[in-house]
Amino acid sequence: MSDRSESAATPEHEPALHDLFGALPDPQVQTPAPADPPAAPGSRRAAREAASTGAWAPERSEAPAAPNAAPEHHETHATLEALFRHEAEPPAVPKHKRRRGCLVALIIVFVLVGGAAAGGLWVWNTYGAKISETMGWGPSKDYEAGQATGNALVTINKGDSGQQVSEALYKAGVTKTSDVFYTMLVKDDVANTFYPGVYKLQLKMTAAAALKALNDPQNKMQNSAVIPEGYTVAETIERISKSVDVPLADLQAAVQTPADYGVNAPSLEGWLFPALYEFAPGATAKDVVSTMVKRTRDSLAAASIPSADEQRVLTIASIIQREARAEADFYKVSRVIQNRLDQGMKLQMDSTAQYGYGELHSGSASTSDAAQNDDNPWNTYVIDGLPKTPIANPGDKAIDAAMHPADGPWLYFVTVNLDTGETVFSTTYAEHEAAVKQWQDWCKANPDSGC
Numbered sequence: 001m002s003d004r005s006e007s008a009a010t011p012e013h014e015p016a017l018h019d020l021f022g023a024l025p026d027p028q029v030q031t032p033a034p035a036d037p038p039a040a041p042g043s044r045r046a047a048r049e050a051a052s053t054g055a056w057a058p059e060r061s062e063a064p065a066a067p068n069a070a071p072e073h074h075e076t077h078a079t080l081e082a083l084f085r086h087e088a089e090p091p092a093v094p095k096h097k098r099r100r101g102c103l104v105a106l107i108i109v110f111v112l113v114g115g116a117a118a119g120g121l122w123v124w125n126t127y128g129a130k131i132s133e134t135m136g137w138g139p140s141k142d143y144e145a146g147q148a149t150g151n152a153l154v155t156i157n158k159g160d161s162g163q164q165v166s167e168a169l170y171k172a173g174v175t176k177t178s179d180v181f182y183t184m185l186v187k188d189d190v191a192n193t194f195y196p197g198v199y200k201l202q203l204k205m206t207a208a209a210a211l212k213a214l215n216d217p218q219n220k221m222q223n224s225a226v227i228p229e230g231y232t233v234a235e236t237i238e239r240i241s242k243s244v245d246v247p248l249a250d251l252q253a254a255v256q257t258p259a260d261y262g263v264n265a266p267s268l269e270g271w272l273f274p275a276l277y278e279f280a281p282g283a284t285a286k287d288v289v290s291t292m293v294k295r296t297r298d299s300l301a302a303a304s305i306p307s308a309d310e311q312r313v314l315t316i317a318s319i320i321q322r323e324a325r326a327e328a329d330f331y332k333v334s335r336v337i338q339n340r341l342d343q344g345m346k347l348q349m350d351s352t353a354q355y356g357y358g359e360l361h362s363g364s365a366s367t368s369d370a371a372q373n374d375d376n377p378w379n380t381y382v383i384d385g386l387p388k389t390p391i392a393n394p395g396d397k398a399i400d401a402a403m404h405p406a407d408g409p410w411l412y413f414v415t416v417n418l419d420t421g422e423t424v425f426s427t428t429y430a431e432h433e434a435a436v437k438q439w440q441d442w443c444k445a446n447p448d449s450g451c
Helices: 003-007 013-023 044-053 073-088 095-135 162-171 180-187 207-214 233-243 248-254 285-302 307-323 327-342 350-357 369-373 396-403 429-445
Strands: 149-156 197-203 224-226 276-278 412-417 422-426
Touching (some): 149 224, 149 233, 197 207, 197 224, 224 233, 233 248, 276 285, 285 396, 327 396, 327 422, 412 429, 422 429
Antiparallel strands (some): 149 197, 412 422
């Protein structure tokens, strides 16, 4: 306690204590006790009340007073009574102060409870998902038995581990989450050998059912490969070599001369059609490439494209395939390309600049300054018209869009949400700048989105 508190002690205490200790008997003098004293009151308040009515008081000693003896007992009793009265009955507290004290106490309680609740909410918001996962709460990561439906194709590449297979199953729509299959393998201590190839499974399978299906030889398509839309030649042959028994070096050699397959173009870019293939046992690298080129010709013929226009259509279709985020926008992107060509504008397509500079699969939707300014025959920020060759292998939808662009005045487009694929098409540059600002704002709010 501070000096200030000590000096502020109530002064009326001091005389009472002085009278009390001055009135106590000498410890050397023994005062005879009464033979049969009446029962003492059970409390200080009762003692005071009894003393005031004369109902009880300590009997006076008959022994002569010794030198320095204490004053007679009635004086001592009076002094004690005064002291007790002082200690037991503190000054009354005004009602408004009492109310204020209760209010303060309530506020403190609310603050403490509210703080605990807020702290709990923060912990749950921050770690709730992890807590639920650890405790086994929340929805199951696995589909329930009996939900399997439809068909799904899953590609397992050479050297794929259980974790990579788990990802492939999820991407194909077979399992509910990306890690449920791998978690099952670890939990059940399953040592399984995964053979490369394409497997026919179902959608919405349990992890256990998916494992059983992968180990069933009837579900494996022999010497097969699935090629997605938008792959380049280099990516396509690498994927084939991982699931078909044909060396990558042989495939690389097989794509060097387009004329071997009747293609009058600088390269086979755009000519290896994206689809599911099942090759005959013992197929060579040239057999594989020839099959894929023939599939492209079939698609061009089905779209009634004259042979003289094949390369041009494939080039436009390849840009559409790489630029449009959703199939619904394929025909609008095609219209933007056609409008810019008709008006003599540079196409200024990021995908072409990225392809020409070798950063098509850099993981970023944005084009680097180096790629955008590099002088190569694919960079449509620099050259006029279409790039030298297609920049990827387009599918049927992109080919159809190249032939049948939507009606509209658009000259610009930008994807403003990379998660949903939402794309804004504009007619004026001012409108386009506003859409670009919208995309930039989204990128700032989603820094790990691949902008």
